[in-house]
Amino acid sequence: QVQLVESGGGVVQPGRSLRLSCTASGFTFSSYAMHWVRQAPGKGLEWVAVISYDGSIKYYAGSVKGRLTVSRDNSKNTLYLQLNSLRAEDTAVYYCAKDVDWKYFDYWGQGTLVTVSS
Amino acid sequence: QSALTQPASVSGSPGQSITISCTGTSSDIGSYNLVSWYQQHPGKAPKLILYEVSKRPSGVSSRFSGSNSGNTASLTISELQAEDEADYYCCSYAGSSWVFGGGTKLTVL
Numbered sequence: 603q604v605q606l607v608e609s610g611g612g613v614v615q616p617g618r619s620l621r622l623s624c625t626a627s628g629f630t631f632s633s634y635a636m637h638w639v640r641q642a643p644g645k646g647l648e649w650v651a652v653i654s655y656d657g658s659i660k661y662y663a664g665s666v667k668g669r670l671t672v673s674r675d676n677s678k679n680t681l682y683l684q685l686n687s688l689r690a691e692d693t694a695v696y697y698c699a700k701d702v703d704w705k706y707f708d709y710w711g712q713g714t715l716v717t718v719s720s
Numbered sequence: 721q722s723a724l725t726q727p728a729s730v731s732g733s734p735g736q737s738i739t740i741s742c743t744g745t746s747s748d749i750g751s752y753n754l755v756s757w758y759q760q761h762p763g764k765a766p767k768l769i770l771y772e773v774s775k776r777p778s779g780v781s782s783r784f785s786g787s788n789s790g791n792t793a794s795l796t797i798s799e800l801q802a803e804d805e806a807d808y809y810c811c812s813y814a815g816s817s818w819v820f821g822g823g824t825k826l827t828v829l
Binding site: 646647663697704705708709710712713 | 721764816817823
């Protein structure tokens with residue numbers, strides 16, 4: 603069965619960096635685009651970024667462009683999100699999600715919490 | 721890209737039907753038949769319940785149905801059950817990006 607497991611979250615000071623990982627299993631990871639979606643505490647879902655199956659195409663939400671970078675290593679079945687120049691408003695649970703034909707997200711991980719605080 | 725507009729909350733009694741609206745613009749819902757809906761229980765990851773406006777993934781109850789008209793999509797849950805109490809989010813493709821609604825809390829009375 604499809605499994606997505608995020609890791610790498612934690613408490614980080616404003617202005618610092620953090621890298622999140624999402625390890626996939628149960629499907630051919632290298633054949634699918636993947637997304638990051640975040641959810642601030644008590645708030646709604648916010649789409650963050652998408653990366654194509656081979657990593658050649660990346661799109662970002664305007665709110666994070668220039669500070670967050672999505673990447674993947676298909677040899678390790680792993681998706682990454684590099685978060686730089688972190689701000690308090692980046693505090694959220696970050697989910698990775700499997701894409702279907704650039705239309706919707708059919709499987710989600712359990713999320714990893716990033717808390718930006720001094 | 722602004723969030724899609726959903727009512728903050730809806731409620732219904734067991735056995736009743738409820739509808740949650742999701743209003744976007746001509747740049748998202750109005751341009752693409754690519755609205756999806758997600759159910760999220762407290763502390764859990766979102767779960768896909770409808771895609772491409774009205775299609776149900778395998779295993780999702782037929783009590784969940786969807787439609788759209790112009791810039792507005794709708795999710796209808798019939799024969800409400802206690803387990804349907806959750807947050808519901810709509811989402812639309814918006815051309816190289818995706819936009820979610822603010823979420824609707826469904827309370828089963």
